[in-house]
Amino acid sequence: MKFLVYLAILLSTTYSVSGQLNVPTSINLFEGKLNFTGFAQQSGYSTEEYNVTTEDGYILTIFRIPGNSSQPVYLQHGLFGCSEAFIMRGNTSIAIALADEGYDVWVGNLRGNRYARRHTKLDPDTDKDKFFDYSFQEYGYYDMAAIIDFILDKTGQEKLSAMGHSEGNTFFYVLGATRPEYNDKINIAIALGPICFLDDIPLPTSLAVDTSPIINSVLKTLDEEELIGPQSLLRQLLVDICSVPDVGYKLCFDLIGFPLVGYDAEQFEPEFEPTLLQYYFSGSSRKNLNHLAQVARSSKFAKYDYGKVKNLVVYKSLSPPEYDLSKVTMNMALIVGANDKAATVQNANRLNATLPNVVKYHIMEQPKFNHIDFIVGRDTNKFMYPVLFELLEKYNNS
Ligand SMILES: *[C@@H]1O[C@H](CO)[C@@H](O)[C@H](O)[C@H]1NC(C)=O
Numbered sequence: 001m002k003f004l005v006y007l008a009i010l011l012s013t014t015y016s017v018s019g020q021l022n023v024p025t026s027i028n029l030f031e032g033k034l035n036f037t038g039f040a041q042q043s044g045y046s047t048e049e050y051n052v053t054t055e056d057g058y059i060l061t062i063f064r065i066p067g068n069s070s071q072p073v074y075l076q077h078g079l080f081g082c083s084e085a086f087i088m089r090g091n092t093s094i095a096i097a098l099a100d101e102g103y104d105v106w107v108g109n110l111r112g113n114r115y116a117r118r119h120t121k122l123d124p125d126t127d128k129d130k131f132f133d134y135s136f137q138e139y140g141y142y143d144m145a146a147i148i149d150f151i152l153d154k155t156g157q158e159k160l161s162a163m164g165h166s167e168g169n170t171f172f173y174v175l176g177a178t179r180p181e182y183n184d185k186i187n188i189a190i191a192l193g194p195i196c197f198l199d200d201i202p203l204p205t206s207l208a209v210d211t212s213p214i215i216n217s218v219l220k221t222l223d224e225e226e227l228i229g230p231q232s233l234l235r236q237l238l239v240d241i242c243s244v245p246d247v248g249y250k251l252c253f254d255l256i257g258f259p260l261v262g263y264d265a266e267q268f269e270p271e272f273e274p275t276l277l278q279y280y281f282s283g284s285s286r287k288n289l290n291h292l293a294q295v296a297r298s299s300k301f302a303k304y305d306y307g308k309v310k311n312l313v314v315y316k317s318l319s320p321p322e323y324d325l326s327k328v329t330m331n332m333a334l335i336v337g338a339n340d341k342a343a344t345v346q347n348a349n350r351l352n353a354t355l356p357n358v359v360k361y362h363i364m365e366q367p368k369f370n371h372i373d374f375i376v377g378r379d380t381n382k383f384m385y386p387v388l389f390e391l392l393e394k395y396n397n398s
Pocket residue numbers: 035036037038049061115
């Protein structure tokens with residue numbers, strides 16, 4: 001079966017004139033794999049699925065495990081992720097643990113990923129340049145805003161609790177700064193592995209940041225606007241190669257993954273690796289990665305830099321405006337991993353010192369706690385959930 005898929009992929013990509021490494025949407029790369037609903041069912045929960053349309057026309061499928069509707073909790077995945085981030089660890093996942101506590105659990109998906117590669121007018125394959133013209137600015141300003149409004153409308157509440165992992169919390173800062181009225185719609189925003197300022201970038205990520213202008217031009221020249229999307233051939237190759245027993249873990253994690261996120265093999269056993277990869281790579285855009293690289297290079301949390309000429313047109317200034325973080329007045333909890341190489345303690349310190357309303361700044365005690373432990377660490381339910389539950393309880397009952 002795999003062989004047939006590869007043959008079809010090979011033929012179709014050979015015929016693809018643009019050279020774009022995407023598999024036709026008629027081939028379902030997720031066949032036979034559980035989705036969010038499937039995981040929830042395994043843990044004894046049923047779900048609801050909703051389509052949320054953003055102001056600018058993207059259609060996002062989001063999931064809900066219904067609970068006490070006066071206590072909605074919204075979970076938002078980060079870079080390249082999807083809703084399964086919060087449930088792929090099964091019974092010890094955040095989504096299930098929150099459902100066990102009675103919370104009404106809502107899990108978002110962002111434009112372009114496997115649950116949101118849809119738009120009212122644009123086609124992601126034929127209108128690629130327009131469809132994928134977004135970065136964390138649009139994820140925050142449009143997607144997060146639309147999802148929050150949808151949840152509040154469905155539950156009849158005025159506020160919800162929100163939790164974002166990795167880039168999933170970058171949107172809190174974008175939304176709070178650009179649409180300050182949303183600060184009042186969130187009773188507590190919990191940032192797991194905060195991604196805002198990116199001054200401290202350890203190797204090897206710093207190499208990618210340093211070479212980002214070149215990488216960006218190459219991708220642009222090749223018209224690669226979508227990166228490792230749900231129908232990407234590269235994605236399927238990565239998943240398959242990294243899932244080869246023993247060798248896959250050594251190659252993909254010991255050599256590449258751990259240096260990027262921080263080494264913590266104890267919390268991430270080889271048997272679990274294929275699951276993470278299957279659900280992790282769900283698509284992003286060239287522009288989004290370049291925007292993150294710009295933040296790292298400039299030491300400024302600012303809007304997308306188009307270059308001087310286009311900046312003048314778009315922003316009426318030569319350089320992109322910085323986000324005004326003094327407007328992010330929502331109650332904010334920063335949860336930080338001591339060994340997180342992607343969201344370092346040093347970067348979190350600057351964020352803590354800049355945001356006006358950090359109600360909790362918590363550095364995980366485990367010295368090896370890394371960037372992925374927040375969502376898939378084997379014992380994260382014991383290490384971290386008590387901190388989350390305490391915060392949620394406090395801000396849902398005051
Ligand atoms: C998730 O999987 C279930 C069961 O296989 C299926 O009925 C449902 O349509 C899927 N949902 C999405 C959004 O793909």
